[in-house]
Amino acid sequence: MGDVNPALLVKDLEYAYPDGHRALAGIDLRVEPGERIAVLGPNGAGKTTLTLHLVGVLGGGGGRVEVSGLPVDQRNLREVRRRVGVVFQDPDDQLFMPTVAEDVAFGPRNFGVPEPELRPRVRAALDAVGMAAHAERSPMHLSAGQRRRVALATVLACDPEILVLDEPSSNLEPVARRELAEVLLSLDRTMLMVSHDLPYALQLCPRSVLVDGGRIVADGPTRELLADSALLAAHRLELPWGFRLD
Amino acid sequence: MSASVLYRPGDSVVHRLPAHVKIVAAFAAVLGVVATPREAAWAFGADLVVVVAVWAVAGVPVGWFARRAVIEIPFVLFAVLLPFVGGGPRTDVLGVSVSVEGSLAGWNIVAKGTLGVLISLTLAATTHPRDLLAGLRRLRVPPLVTTIASLMLRYVEVIVAEARRMRLARLCRGDDSRFLWQAAAVARGIGVLFLRSYERGERVHLAMLARGWTGTMPAPPAAPPGAARWLAGVSPAVLVAAGCGVALWVT
Numbered sequence: 001m002g003d004v005n006p007a008l009l010v011k012d013l014e015y016a017y018p019d020g021h022r023a024l025a026g027i028d029l030r031v032e033p034g035e036r037i038a039v040l041g042p043n044g045a046g047k048t049t050l051t052l053h054l055v056g057v058l059g060g061g062g063g064r065v066e067v068s069g070l071p072v073d074q075r076n077l078r079e080v081r082r083r084v085g086v087v088f089q090d091p092d093d094q095l096f097m098p099t100v101a102e103d104v105a106f107g108p109r110n111f112g113v114p115e116p117e118l119r120p121r122v123r124a125a126l127d128a129v130g131m132a133a134h135a136e137r138s139p140m141h142l143s144a145g146q147r148r149r150v151a152l153a154t155v156l157a158c159d160p161e162i163l164v165l166d167e168p169s170s171n172l173e174p175v176a177r178r179e180l181a182e183v184l185l186s187l188d189r190t191m192l193m194v195s196h197d198l199p200y201a202l203q204l205c206p207r208s209v210l211v212d213g214g215r216i217v218a219d220g221p222t223r224e225l226l227a228d229s230a231l232l233a234a235h236r237l238e239l240p241w242g243f244r245l246d
Numbered sequence: 247m248s249a250s251v252l253y254r255p256g257d258s259v260v261h262r263l264p265a266h267v268k269i270v271a272a273f274a275a276v277l278g279v280v281a282t283p284r285e286a287a288w289a290f291g292a293d294l295v296v297v298v299a300v301w302a303v304a305g306v307p308v309g310w311f312a313r314r315a316v317i318e319i320p321f322v323l324f325a326v327l328l329p330f331v332g333g334g335p336r337t338d339v340l341g342v343s344v345s346v347e348g349s350l351a352g353w354n355i356v357a358k359g360t361l362g363v364l365i366s367l368t369l370a371a372t373t374h375p376r377d378l379l380a381g382l383r384r385l386r387v388p389p390l391v392t393t394i395a396s397l398m399l400r401y402v403e404v405i406v407a408e409a410r411r412m413r414l415a416r417l418c419r420g421d422d423s424r425f426l427w428q429a430a431a432v433a434r435g436i437g438v439l440f441l442r443s444y445e446r447g448e449r450v451h452l453a454m455l456a457r458g459w460t461g462t463m464p465a466p467p468a469a470p471p472g473a474a475r476w477l478a479g480v481s482p483a484v485l486v487a488a489g490c491g492v493a494l495w496v497t
Contacts, residue, residue, distance in 0.1 A: 057452050081455070081457065082458060085457075086453070086456045088452075088453045088456075092404055093446060096400045096453075096454070098376040098396070098399065105464075106454075106459075106464065107458055140404065158457060
């Protein structure tokens with residue numbers, strides 16, 4: 001059955017913001033279950049707009065999105081949002097409850113997880129990101145790396161089929177960045193990672209798509225894509241100084 | 247808002263009472279104080295004794311409340327002026343002519359205001375802000391109000407930290423916020439902060455929607471407190487109300 005339905009199917013997706021700016025101009029993307037895929041592109045390419053379409057927060061342009069065969073529309077929003085977990089770029093936008101544990105419980109409670117099951121779920125999600133010891137602390141008093149991992153736990157607690165990460169490595173010190181990568185690699189889930197951190201994409205995602213001007217301009221193995229310096233240069237991307245992939 | 251500003255963690259009987267019982271008790275006590283006739287000075291004294299007794303049971307020192315009660319000072323200053331600017335018949339106190347009506351009005355504000363502030367501080371000192379919100383929800387306060395309040399509780403800290411960073415960045419570029427003529431930069435900073443907070447609000451809303459939010463905060467169920475705890479919780483308010491009733495009877 002998994003062979004029939006891809007984890008994620010995006011077909012001719014278009015979207016223009018109310019001010020007329022055309023953020024998505026016909027995106028086609030198919031992600032198979034278990035795949036880890038990086039969505040690369042310069043600022044303003046439409047990457048975040050794309051992620052907001054995957055959970056039905058934005059919509060109403062052209063085209064369609066399906067999550068394991070389920071179309072993203074008003075009738076299915078709740079189920080879609082349970083299946084797709086988005087970790088936002090700024091953990092302060094995501095963590096809004098007084099304690100870490102309450103924040104992690106927010107999503108499962110919304111999705112109707114009964115109270116007796118909630119505690120083990122919160123615990124398991126915090127264990128998965130190595131933050132169980134901080135359950136009763138305020139998210140405000142955690143470091144940036146810890147907050148990012150808690151933000152990930154808030155989504156893992158909903159047990160999503162697809163994990164969508166928006167710039168997961170931004171504002172992280174090298175150690176926190178590596179720790180997050182280890183956590184992400186230990187999760188056996190379909191993953192879509194939006195980033196312009198190219199080495200991070202290489203480390204985490206075997207496949208990448210390059211988005212620019214609201215379209216997918218390249219799709220292939222991450223290593224091949226990043227080795228094509230002419231392609232990267234044409235879309236305002238480049239590897240950090242000192243990096244070579246040939 | 248850092249919870250530690252008003253909340254003092256503890257494990258007393260008062261701390262352990264369910265928040266909604268304490269909210270009802272505090273509200274009733276404030277109503278009792280306000281309804282007490284201003285001439286019955288003894289009743290206000292009795293109210294103060296009740297409040298101090300609650301502090302003793304809660305194990306919160308008097309100094310904790312005294313320092314936080316300074317918020318009342320502007321009102322006290324206003325009340326102190328009333329005897330001098332009030333109209334009507336006047337009388338001499340220590341050789342100074344004061345208005346009888348103004349003196350009573352001033353005393354009324356000071357006594358009731360102080361007791362009101364102290365009762366509120368007692369509630370805040372013994373109840374964690376998030377329990378206060380849970381209590382309000384249990385008292386059927388509209389969910390929109392409690393949702394806004396809980397978000398405010400969370401984001402005031404973020405906004406204050408942002409304001410502090412902006413101020414630091416201004417000072418690093420030679421601004422000296424002590425000078426009045428540089429208030430314009432401060433005002434613009436506040437404007438920018440408002441816009442940023444507004445935008446953050448939109449992003450928080452999106453992030454909540456993405457986790458299945460439907461408009462009401464999911465809350466863990468809580469066992470009802472039972473008659474004995476209700477009785478214990480509202481007993482100080484009952485004493486205040488009794489004092490108020492006697493005062494109304496005799497005056």
